[in-house]
Amino acid sequence: MNVQIEIQLIAIVVALACSTLGVFLILRKMAMMADAIGHTILFGIVVAFFITHDLNSPLLIIGAALTGTLTVFLVESINKTKLVSEDSSIGLIFPLLFSIGVILISLYAGDVHLDTDAVLLGEIAFAPFNRFVVNGVDIGPSSLYIMGAILIMNIVYVSVFYKELKISTFDPNLAMALGISPGIMHYSLMTLVSLTAVGAFDAVGAILVVAFMVGPPTAAYLLTDDLKDMIFLSGIIGTISVVLGYWTARIFDVAIAGMMAVMVGAIFLLIFLFAPDRGLLSIMRRKKRQKYDFAQISFLMHVINHEGAKDEREELGINTIHEHLGWNKEFVKDIFNNLYKSNLVYIEDDIIRITDKGRDLAISNAEEIVNGI
Amino acid sequence: MKYAVEANDLTVAYHKKPVLWDIDLEIPSGVLMAIVGPNGAGKSTLIKTMLNMIKPVTGETRFWGEAYEKQRKNIGYVPQRGSVDWDFPTNVLDVVTMGTYGELGWFKRAGKKEKEKAIKALEKVDMLPFADRQISQLSGGQQQRVFLARALVQNADIYFMDEPFQGVDAKTEKAIINLLRELRSMRKTVVVVHHDLQTVEEYFDWVTLLNKVIIASGPAEKVFNEENLMKAYKSKVDKLFS
Numbered sequence: 001m002n003v004q005i006e007i008q009l010i011a012i013v014v015a016l017a018c019s020t021l022g023v024f025l026i027l028r029k030m031a032m033m034a035d036a037i038g039h040t041i042l043f044g045i046v047v048a049f050f051i052t053h054d055l056n057s058p059l060l061i062i063g064a065a066l067t068g069t070l071t072v073f074l075v076e077s078i079n080k081t082k083l084v085s086e087d088s089s090i091g092l093i094f095p096l097l098f099s100i101g102v103i104l105i106s107l108y109a110g111d112v113h114l115d116t117d118a119v120l121l122g123e124i125a126f127a128p129f130n131r132f133v134v135n136g137v138d139i140g141p142s143s144l145y146i147m148g149a150i151l152i153m154n155i156v157y158v159s160v161f162y163k164e165l166k167i168s169t170f171d172p173n174l175a176m177a178l179g180i181s182p183g184i185m186h187y188s189l190m191t192l193v194s195l196t197a198v199g200a201f202d203a204v205g206a207i208l209v210v211a212f213m214v215g216p217p218t219a220a221y222l223l224t225d226d227l228k229d230m231i232f233l234s235g236i237i238g239t240i241s242v243v244l245g246y247w248t249a250r251i252f253d254v255a256i257a258g259m260m261a262v263m264v265g266a267i268f269l270l271i272f273l274f275a276p277d278r279g280l281l282s283i284m285r286r287k288k289r290q291k292y293d294f295a296q297i298s299f300l301m302h303v304i305n306h307e308g309a310k311d312e313r314e315e316l317g318i319n320t321i322h323e324h325l326g327w328n329k330e331f332v333k334d335i336f337n338n339l340y341k342s343n344l345v346y347i348e349d350d351i352i353r354i355t356d357k358g359r360d361l362a363i364s365n366a367e368e369i370v371n372g373i
Numbered sequence: 374m375k376y377a378v379e380a381n382d383l384t385v386a387y388h389k390k391p392v393l394w395d396i397d398l399e400i401p402s403g404v405l406m407a408i409v410g411p412n413g414a415g416k417s418t419l420i421k422t423m424l425n426m427i428k429p430v431t432g433e434t435r436f437w438g439e440a441y442e443k444q445r446k447n448i449g450y451v452p453q454r455g456s457v458d459w460d461f462p463t464n465v466l467d468v469v470t471m472g473t474y475g476e477l478g479w480f481k482r483a484g485k486k487e488k489e490k491a492i493k494a495l496e497k498v499d500m501l502p503f504a505d506r507q508i509s510q511l512s513g514g515q516q517q518r519v520f521l522a523r524a525l526v527q528n529a530d531i532y533f534m535d536e537p538f539q540g541v542d543a544k545t546e547k548a549i550i551n552l553l554r555e556l557r558s559m560r561k562t563v564v565v566v567h568h569d570l571q572t573v574e575e576y577f578d579w580v581t582l583l584n585k586v587i588i589a590s591g592p593a594e595k596v597f598n599e600e601n602l603m604k605a606y607k608s609k610v611d612k613l614f615s
Contacts, residue, residue, distance in 0.1 A: 027461060163482060167471050171457045174523075176426050177450040178475030179442075225507040227462045 006128040008246050010144050011260060014200045015238030017151040018212035019220075020158055021193050023231050026217045027169050032087060033075065034213045036094035037068040037190070038197045038206040042101035044068070045198065050108070061198050068194020069187065071097060124256050127203045143203040150199040157192055158231070161185065166227060208257045212238055215264035222275040241267055292335075299325070299335050300344065300362035303354045316352045375438045377402040377531050377562040378423065382432035385415070385422050392418050394586045396432070400564060405557045406579035407567040407593075411606050414584040416566045417453065420533045424450055436531065446476060449529030451520050453536050459509050465519055466491055466504040472526035487526075494522040499548055514545030521552060531562040538569060550576055573597055 044067030078089040132142035168175040172182040220233035245260030306315035322332040344358030376399045383396040423434040436444035469491040498518040582588035582605040589596040
């Protein structure tokens with residue numbers, strides 16, 4: 001396997017592991033918690049390192065995972081007092097644990113490969129240098145195996161507990177009433193998020209972990225109404241970000257992990273703008289359409305209200321009607337032409353008249369609006 | 374005689390402030406009961422405490438003489454409609470199927486049998502044509518009917534419903550009340566947190582008036598009177614004149 005493919009493969013596995021859990025994080029409105037965990041694990045890694053003095057010790061992973069869970073626990077404990085809101089609690093705990101980690105590194109760990117830059121940004125270009133060797137045979141980069149194992153664990157967790165995750169995310173009250181403990185689901189999910197963040201931080205850094213956990217699921221959320229599709233789409237979006245990010249970084253000779261995170265943002269932006277149903281443009285178009293439709297109905301109702309009245313020549317006259325509707329002349333002309341084309345109105349002796357078809361349409365629409373159903 | 378629900382000495386406190394105070398409540402089998410009381414009287418808290426979601430400071434609740442854990446499968450629950458995120462990526466049929474999760478237990482997945490149950494329940498609340506509809510596209514009344522259908526598939530003997538009439542249209546209100554009557558005719562016990570005093574006597578045969586303590590509880594014609602209402606809503610009346 002060449003290095004280029006290895007780097008992309010590692011990043012894809014990280015993206016998939018992150019987005020699988022990320023879907024549930026964003027549905028639980030916990031994107032900021034993912035951010036916090038992605039950083040506070042540093043504290044756990046450093047403390048575990050001081051105990052073991054070995055950067056490859058499995059204790060580092062355990063220590064970091066525990067810190068992630070500790071972060072969640074502390075945030076929730078502070079939040080439970082109702083003295084501090086949840087986002088503020090995160091804002092308190094996250095910098096506290098993270099900076100203790102940073103201080104410890106700067107004090108004692110200056111000589112080892114454990115620096116804050118690496119933690120935040122990772123260096124995926126170096127990831128393939130760390131090989132997994134079995135009986136003297138090189139079988140690939142070790143981070144690929146670590147992240148592969150974490151990915152499999154996440155997939156098994158989500159598929160085995162799919163129903164429990166779904167109900168405890170959607171309706172924790174009912175889950176509790178049915179005997180499915182939302183607390184267990186919550187902490188098991190958070191533990192896996194921590195483990196994933198730990199496994200990935202060495203390769204891709206905390207920022208990309210957060211980008212993968214939050215970006216692809218949020219984008220997928222705009223594309224589908226189905227939870228399973230949301231998980232699959234997140235994976236696809238994550239994978240595309242990796243490949244695009246890698247090659248763009250190569251072309252411009254910039255940080256690979258950084259460019260991948262940029263691609264996550266760029267793809268999100270595209271989907272945010274152009275998603276068929278929930279994209280910004282589609283919403284704006286729909287609103288404009290509704291406004292236009294409503295103007296047409298208002299026009300018809302105006303004609304119905306004033307036809308046959310004494311002042312109908314004034315109210316419905318082709319040169320004066322725009323003053324009574326409070327619209328500009330061009331808009332009135334446009335609305336009239338459209339209604340005329342559909343055979344809903346016509347002009348008779350310079351007065352606007354309504355056809356039977358127009359009358360039926362206006363009245364049935366007005367009823368709908370009044371009844372609100 | 375064993376009551377369907379029997380709460381003894383329930384006290385729930387938030388810090389030092391009691392939310393429910395020494396509640397003793399007996400609900401006979403087969404009644405259609407309304408819990409009424411002013412805002413902040415602890416109506417939802419009472420239901421949640423009886424269903425083991427909130428831990429009381431003192432007291433316990435028994436269902437047919439047994440602890441909640443033992444009777445859980447016989448107890449259905451309809452949370453407040455506003456307690457969930459209706460933008461969650463799922464459809465109507467799927468939400469109703471969630472009602473079967475308790476019976477399934479951990480690990481097992483909902484299959485054909487569970488789907489069929491859900492479809493039957495949707496039919497009952499007149500929502501079958503919406504089975505594939507994304508839940509965010511429902512009106513408030515339709516959402517409430519989905520929640521009811523979800524409770525129906527639990528096939529419980531006693532139902533707790535938290536403000537099912539809150540903000541629903543006339544059609545849904547009628548559908549709910551028909552359903553409640555049907556449940557009663559099947560000898561089920563139904564406990565409903567209710568806000569609209571006007572309809573209490575028409576819809577329910579049993580009433581509990583609550584304002585942190587039980588003011589009165591019993592057959593509607595006996596306890597739903599001016600004197601008890603004054604007591605339950607007294608603090609509000611006092612405030613108005615103070």
